[in-house]
Amino acid sequence: MSDPTGAAASSPGGLPDDHWRPTYEDIHVMIRHMAEVMREEFQPDLLVAIGGGGFFPARVLRTFLKKRDEKHPGKMRNVPIQAIGLSLYEEVDGVSEEQIGTEVIRTQWLDTARRVTDSQGRSDAGGLLGKNVLIVDEVDDSRTTLHYAYHELLKDVKKALESYTPEERAELPPTRFGVFVVHNKRGPKRAELPVLASPADDRIVDGVSTGVYYYAAETTPPVWIDFPWEQTDIVEHNRLAALAQAQGRRAGAPPPGGPDTL
């Protein structure tokens, strides 16, 4: 048996590299389990999917986050999804090395046409106000994109709250933010989020939670993750995932009993 590239021979267990390779089904099942936790703790009213990575997790989450209709108790209602488009700067003329991977480009935001302003000039911040808003993405790597999304949405909410009198504000249900990612990579982050250690720590100040409910379906070492939706050859992806699985370990993770960075 020969391996023309030599890659497999040099990697453990016949795998070409140390990437993690979750399958669609792996991710679907992980989302299901985490949705159960979120239904108990956070009860999302609205999903904000960061495109394109957040699209698949948000769509699957919706399946597991249906809510009973208050008017028709026999009926289950979908939690609405709004999409925002965010990208980290890639190599573009005029962008410095320093900016690459740290600055966020906004390609789509909540539909401003829907930012309802009533006859008293009060805004609902594009539907965010008084909701438990869950921001959804595929991976939390440097935390830069999530940081940007949270702070910009929070800014929209605070601005909308200014259009209410203190008395009106006190009547509004509080606005809370949560984050869901499929994978959170351990390691240094470039930006921070005020992650709540526990839901009991949630404090509402001026109508908004001061913390973020944080959910990662899986926390991984700082490995490269090959998401299934990025694959040109999904059959080969699944074959390599099964190979890693058969060896009792994730691709990229050390063999059982070996050193573990988790």
Add this chain to the structure above:
Amino acid sequence: MSDPTGAAASSPGGLPDDHWRPTYEDIHVMIRHMAEVMREEFQPDLLVAIGGGGFFPARVLRTFLKKRDEKHPGKMRNVPIQAIGLSLYEEVDGVSEEQIGTEVIRTQWLDTARRVTDSQGRSDAGGLLGKNVLIVDEVDDSRTTLHYAYHELLKDVKKALESYTPEERAELPPTRFGVFVVHNKRGPKRAELPVLASPADDRIVDGVSTGVYYYAAETTPPVWIDFPWEQTDIVEHNRLAALAQAQGRRAGAPPPGGPDTL
């Protein structure tokens, strides 16, 4: 062997019903094949994903529609995705039987803040102008949602074109629309699209194509389709899909050699 529900015994080949059950991998591979056709014929510049059904297909399509960067030929660029939110009226107080399933609710549209208007007051219709715009959804059933999306986007483009002089319009690259769905169901439609029989029939009038490039990864009989992202039990879904596959037929389709409505 007994079947407590009695359903399996009454259905062909131990399947509980006549639904079609594509797996994630089935759909991923179908999208790959159709993307090759679209890259040749239509060359999408922008995907407009109808949420939530269009999210998964749009994200997978992006993997197969990368374009060579004109400035850096060694680099591949993602085709951008914009999301719009459309739902058919469900049963809601005050909505007549007639409206259910025929009227479309717009929950998000292209970000109006990005509808660039230049110093001469010219608009780019939220980035649509001069692009090959591919509208993406999971299924074309009654065609109502796709009809709405196409006509509303077309309206935006025509309105933007009014802000240009005839001479300026002649200089602009044409705007074209395409539609991609994973499944098109055969059967009567409630709304029509001006589907081009062939790309050779494409005619540009006043800067916009008069037709629609139409792509369905699979055309099915009017069966119920269980999409994988809707499943609470993805393992059981895949088991039933494999069972149908092992019998040499799709769940819901007649056995080979039997009558075929396709």
